[in-house]
Amino acid sequence: MSSAYGSYEGIVSETYDIWFSGEFFFDTNFYKRLMDEVPGTALEIGCGTGRLLLPYLAEGYEVEGVDCSKEMLSICEHKAKAKGLSPVLYDQQMQELNLPKKYKTIFVPLASFMCVTDREEAVLALQKMYAHLEEGGQVVIPLFIPPNESKQEWTVGRRGTRSDGAEIILSSVSSVQFHEQVQTKLDRYEVVKDHVLAETKFSTTKLRWYYKYEFMMMLEKTGFRDIAIYGGYDFQQMTDDQTFMIFRARK
Template sequence: MFKNYGPLCAAVYELTKPIGSELNGDITYYLERLEGRHGPILEAGVGTGRMLIPLLEEGFQVDGVDLSADMLEKCSQACHQRHLTANLIQADLATMALGNCYDTIIMPTASFSLLPSEETAYQVLTNFFDHLVPKGRLIIDLDLPFYPEIGEVSTTTYSIDKKTGITLEQKTLAIDWFHQHIVTYLKYEKWTEGSLIATELQDMTMRWYGLSEFKLMLEKVGFESITLSADYDYLAPP
């Protein structure tokens, strides 16, 4: 029934988060944190390449992994247009076995919060740990929870050209305080000259974590020297 991160989602993502666009200064922050790191980098949840391409242009060696073939296709096209080479891999972060170890793994844009369960989050963190070299570094974005009204519906329109556009309808279905997640349904519709030509339904779960809770999760997996920073200001207290 649902198609998560399909072609319409990828098209809207490309429009709303174009290559190199900063989200509250996140690309600048990551470049600062990666300064002096000379080994290979893995971007988990690479999407359409918003952050990967600026890192490549700065001379970093970056691989990208994502579960969505449609996102990776747009990322590949963007790299080709800029004459950049990147190893792009379609894989599930919880089960991937890439055969490489990385100096740094990054997961920006709060993509970690989209993992559907605590069990999956542990699997992904463990897999990250196993894909890092000794003294390797993991950098992850987390989002704090927001509180939409249950049943609240919003619709946004995105123009592709003069004849074609995509509407996105979002409806919040549930907030589960015990399991710490919000469930939202997204309906993408592609229109050409008033005629509906494609529809895509997505079931999105957004999880949140307490900061002490997440630090304990990292320590349980084996991570050490854990720091917290707020709003892309290094070591600024959350």
């Protein structure tokens, strides 16, 4: 796995479904509407353990998945088998995408695109997506701009219970390189069993952010057209004070 992605193995993949379990999420209907508007096979880049992919397959949508974490893909396959599903999954990085078919929709949920921190590789990822789209197909990429400040104190972000009954406490600190447009986040996972701290593990993730017109230019230079920018998952128009953006563009 490229270091650009951080480490989505070990305790990160093991605990992912503690935070993201269930059949419906804040962005579920958003991508369904997009796939309904442009019918055809879709590709989810950064499918992880199947948060979106498996419910879509269960509803009859034709969606394939790509991820660069072997462990997350293995969990996804295990969950799919339990549901009687047979997903098409690929173990690849988005900037090295090389699949045997083209798609009508390619979407990269959450902050997955921002995990490609090298600018040249990010441009290459867009080129690979463009090459894997059918004519008239669409790409959908959410991005956000983090606060221009570092968090020096550990802040608890999530708590949950693992299948063995252990409580997992996820805390984080972060630093921001403003002019480089890179946020580095250090996560601490504390495993508590029987009220005793049994284990502590750490994971580092780097994210590169982009500004509105900067990313529009990247899409245009790649060849994308009809670029739309939404300010949320209900398709509302983006306002000047928003730091969350969803880019949608056509081939």
